[in-house]
Amino acid sequence: MSTPALEFNDLQLAYMVRGQAREVLRGVSFAVQPGETYGLVGESGCGKSTAAYTAVRYLPTNARILGGDVHLAGRDILSLDKKELQNLRANDVSIVYQDPGQALNPTIKVGLQLMEAYQLLGQSKHDALTNSREILRKVQIADPESVLGRYPHQLSGGMQQRVVIAMALACNPQLIILDEPTTGLDATVEAEVLDLIRGLRDEFGTSVLFISHNLGAIRAMCDRVGVLYAGKLVEEGRAQDVFDNPQHPYTVGLLRCLPRHGSRKSAQRLETIPGFQPLLGAPLPACVFVDRCPLATDKCREVAPQWTQLGDRKVRCHHVDRVHELVSSALPEGTPSTVDRSSTPMLVLDGVSKTFHQGGQAIKAVRDVSLELFAGETLGLVGESGSGKTTLAHTVLGIHAPDQANTITFDGKNLKPGTRKRPADQVRGIQIIFQNPDSALNRRHSVRRIIGRSLRRLAQLPHSEVDGALQEITASVRLTERHLDMRPSQLSGGLKQRVAIARAFAGHPRIVVCDEPTSSLDVSVQAAILNLLGDLQHDRDTSYLFISHDLRVVRYLSDRIAVLYLGRIMELGPAERVFDGPHHPYTEALLSAAPSVDGDTRERIRLDGEIPSAVNQPSGCVFHTRCQRRLEGDLCSTVEPPLTPTPDGGVIRCHIPFDQLGGQPVALRS
């Protein structure tokens, strides 16, 4: 066998915190073979990023290697001196990470940053420029000349990531490390970037270490995958096998947390993994997963499991033969939807538009949106960034004023723009849960104070009743008494989001806007939060405006879904129909872009280019410039299709007759 591109041998690494070693990697061994793509998965805190940065020896000063070694291209990288390490980074390995906007120097033109990588290899300025142009073409940038002369902020997120990838490829490395390369990008852009990486990998024969919390992306990209838990690999095997037929209880749990196979809140609750990952540096039980494992026995507490070899699969578990027991465990029941569509809608939008004026240009963020939201109903808002979903939600909340007054009705009454002009019951009646609870909660206040304040301000409870209400609301979001005196920084992401949810629900809102409420959470925590949102809705008959870029999450929680593009509703209808079809060509493209953890059997529908500017919108149907089903002739490019009613009570904006529209993307239907 040839030398692996990257090899970890029983690596143990700790961070020194106040003189104490906190172990992050507790004996990690794996190898990435030449030309192979190896995926590392696991929840935050499992050590996957630390592993990535160990491979290029870019570690914080308090990191200590306690044992083991790492070989990159056959060289022991932990023993290299400064100069050798520099050469290694310049020639043999590249790394691409999250947030390309930050990874590029904002004050230097893209071209110079790219040329730097070539000049480092000893090339002349002229050669470096020629090669830079060439590599930009390789990452499918149509106009390299103009991109070279631009600054990073003048490029879109997808373009920035292409430039970073181009930079990584410049030295034709043996290994590329991708650390969450598509997190924060739109699903459509993500799909393009993944396609690109796949193509380049095959062309150059590069080995790839791929790290992501997006299991779908891992499955789409990787040959083999390793599951990391608390700094230890617990399962390793061919990606397809591991995802289709997981053998470690943790892998099983992780996969079952995802809303899959078109699951819905009305049919079943999502499974969660109870308990928490051991903290960094905490003494480990014999089997790292024992405290959360339904199969755990005394043996698991006493003897650390070694690898059990199952064909080309390795599992670190004593009870490999009992994993099937997990599968048969009955799923708890869901919360059947009780939406009464004959009642008066809770919220009515009647031709809402929102235009921003900036630098003499009119940015039409939301155009003529009409919809209804009933009590106890979830309306999912779906679309790429720039589609206007957040602007629409903010307009409902009163953060923006719509262009025309009197277009929004809440509970039968006209909703005034601006929270200050609204009476208290309207303010209380519409609340929001943000994506990032960190910045949404005052970090100086205790949980008790945060929730208590909302109870006084929103519910306008007298002091004497606050305590009782506090107990009730904390119990309903499954926080305990112990959490009340903590500050947000002492809580995990999931617990913080629970506090944010309790805050939003304090005043018994009728509508809660959920803006990507689970996007920054791990899948097991996401499952718990989605269950909680489902329960609260069921118990309190609350309506949700639910925004998420994760279509499976939207599908799980939504009764109806509105698909937005350039501020317009392209389609609105029951969640099943919008997902399963017949649906709008844009919906079809969106659905096919999201990589599935169950594997994609269908050719992806490519959306060319990026969402057009909201300033100069295309003529006719705004989607015609990217539509794969554009009709012959110029109907689509000249006449904007009206919103046509569909048999199921929804609407759709397309010239193609309803029954001829596409449907059934295999990945989501299964």
Next chain:
Amino acid sequence: MARYVLRRFGLAVITLFILSIVVFTVSAVLPGSVGRAILGPFADKRSVDQLNNELGVNGPLLNRYFRWASHAIRGDFGNSYKYKSPVMDFVSKSLTSSLKLALLTLVIVVPLGVIGGTIAALRQGKALDRIITITGLSLAVTPEFVIGIVMILLFAVKLGWLPSGGTPKGAILDQLKVMLLPALTLTAILFGYLSRMARAGAIEALNSDYTRTATLKGLPRHVVLRRHVMRNSLLPTIAVIASQMSYLLGGLLVTETLFNYRGLGLLVADAARGKDIPMLMGAVFIVGALAMMMSLLADLLIAWLNPRVRLGAKQ
């Protein structure tokens, strides 16, 4: 960028206008009769009134303002009461001296502060960082007159290397000798602020993703520092230098008095003491205008250095 520059200039003109009103109003409401101040307590009332009329300090306030402002725009601030010759001559001479001193100070303090701050950032939390930070901070909170007197005692009285004060004249080397002590005093005051800003800027740049990208590209350390860290860390530092410029001009007062250095500071102090109203108004107005121009220049420089501002970032 053009829009930005235009708007910034517009703002500057408005500020100048407001400044002129403030300067005029303050001097107009200063207590005491101007004629009495000039002629002394024993002059009779008639000649005081007559002088006041001649000087035009009795008319309606608005008229007086327009007369003053229309001359001031053309660089004519009237005649000094004390010296009976144009204020502008004095102001321009003092201004030159003050600018010379300011320039020398900057030449010393900017490289010192930037290098000191960057070194501190690179040695973050280590002994050298502590030494630089604490020294800078201690100097910044010590009043100018204390530092100045220590300087005089040490370098002029004890060692006799440099003159204890005076006004620069003659050969450049002689001028430098006179200016060095006041410049060092001002340097001591400014170093703390500057190095702190440079340190904060460098730390932010060092911890940024783009610096990580540059390092992981395999660039040598010194290239990473020069091309990627310094370039970005200097931006906020320049902003501080610029804002300290106006402080420098104003703060010259104490230092110039201490070293008996014939600059704007000393001129303002003398004019205020002698109730030389035209001189006071002219000098204060020029100092204000200068401070404003400095901050204008600084803003434009920052904008030009930052492509996001220069090229008009899309929101």
